[in-house]
Amino acid sequence: MDHLTSETFDANARAALNDAQLRGALKNATSLFGKRRLAAAHSVSNWEDLRSEARRIKDETLLHLDKYLEQFTVNAEEAGAQIHWARDAAEANAIVKEIAQHKQARLVVKSKSMTTEEIHLNSALEAVGVEALETDLGEYIIQLAGETPSHIIAPAIHKTRFQIADLFVEKLGIEPTDDVVMLTATARRVLRQKFAAADIGISGVNFGVAEAGTILILENEGNIRLTTSLPKVHIAVMGIEKVIPRFADLEVFLKLLPRSGTGQHLTSYQSLITGTKRAADGEGPDELHIILLDNGRSKMLAHPTTRQSLACIRCGACLNACPVYQQIGGHAYGSVYPGPIGAVITPQLIGLKKASQLPYASSLCGACREVCPVKIDIPELLLHLRAEITEGSEVRDERSEPVKRKTGERLAFKMWAAVMTRPRLYEFSARVGHLLQGFIKRGNRIGKVGGLIGRLAPPLAAWTGTRDLRPIEAKSFRQQWRSAERS
């Protein structure tokens, strides 16, 4: 199956909008996660303080990232871990391949890691004859189907249990069933054989503690515990921004991350791993390799606005809150990182040219900023990237060429800005607009849905192609306000 790319975001989004099943699944998932997040945030008295504090810790770390990475390295090595550094995806994959070949590995079990998906580790391993098997249930399903994740937290949210049942019948030869418990039990049975046979376990990292050299990984299923304790070799791939200074800082993140992601007070399991076992006959792997990956991250440090991107803890809350993501889902972004955070991270990782449509995949409503547990100002970042695209300035990314927006569009936005910043002109325009819209009304029923404008003349038809427009009211808000005050 051909996977979608960021370059064709507009077309991807249009296709997704016509997928009724996808939109139903997205509505269920995003509203459920959203409600749970809110309830979980209300279970602590100091949610806002926790958010501010998490951001302070991240900011502090990022301003001294070199120092904390070196401290992390020293402490992890002292505990027996082997640290590797990778400037980009190719270097990271080469390190994993080298370890795999040195160990003569045939089978690698993997737990969910966005970073390994970012570097396309699985295909790199397969190219050298090593099977890389995803073990998170959702990831396992989409790997069997040859697809990509559609949500950070629930990767297979776009598939129904009937589709999953068909997939299991076809690939695993089970008897037909649409019972979720049976399907889950099947995955458990099949994957346990793989865990028992695997030569290497590969995981991601949620937090790396500088003062202790500890890595922390959170999960609900138990596949991370299996991945990090059964095979003889454990490889953890860690973005350089995952480091935090102190062990005690983990508390703040352990309170924020599960609540923001799934609405749990704590996920079922946290594995805190510090190097390798002290006793040779102890449980757990003999070797721990930690790969520190840059892949475009250090460049984000160069500006206070872009630097925020590195504070992200990958909870997925902004996806669920985003009115754009809610409609189109994760695949349309054509990137491992979808939703609002994906729209800002992807262009910085792969270059503005390849992802020039993503910063526009937002109405700037600010819902993402409201829910972000580390208070990343995503709208500010989107505007920053839009400005870079429009100005054609490519200060930080020499890999791609600037993308120019059309002159007509620039003019339109200038006029828009002029009207929006002058209240009287705005009110006058609204009155004129109200009169003019009479020409496109058809009787009292307008638009695809009653009361909404469904189609405008070109060039504005581009807007109404996938949207309905609310007509301009006869009385402006200010007029209504004034009459309400009088009565």
Added chain:
Amino acid sequence: MTNTSREARDAILQSIQANLAASEGIVHTDHTIVPYRGELLRAGASLSRTEKFRERLESVGGYCYIVKSEDEAARALSAIIGELQSKDAAKRIALSDAPLVSSLARGIAAEEIDVCPLPADLFNYDVGMTMAQAAIAETGTLVLAAERERHRLVSLLPPVHIAIVYSRDIVDTIGDALTQLRGDATGMSRAITFITGPSRTADIELTLTVGVHGPKELHVIVIEAASEAS
């Protein structure tokens, strides 16, 4: 570290320094932030630590038994095993190497009871029994420190996990647990696992399903005893 990796390290650290140096508006603040942790808002704040622990554990689908002595713990254990055996789900029982686990298991009649079976065999056991070195009241969490007990796999592979913890080892918050782990005089354990309820997933149509990769049942026996034996 290979030459490439060393070269990569130097390049990454240089890139970090150069990009930070190029950034405007950096205000260096005091590095030693002592953060405000705050209190958890919850009904039943007046509950004892043990009761809070039970309330949280049960809220995530775990079973909790509070007993007054090791003898009572052995009886609670027999009852759990008996219940499982009535469903034919406790033929083979795996034990960690903790002495208390073995002594409590002495009263159980099962087809097979073994201490720390080989990992390959452990896949075929029905029940795993371990201690927990600590527990966290505010989340209903068990803390397993792998160097204090051989329980990393016994607590993970069998579909039922039964854990024993002393009430004196229950702390209030995650922060308290982290402080205690970090302050361990004999050095922090190299592998620490926090366990809160059974293994769970909602990856298929958001339907909650337990026991996907880890245990589907978690039973915790809390011993409220003055006894120091453990």
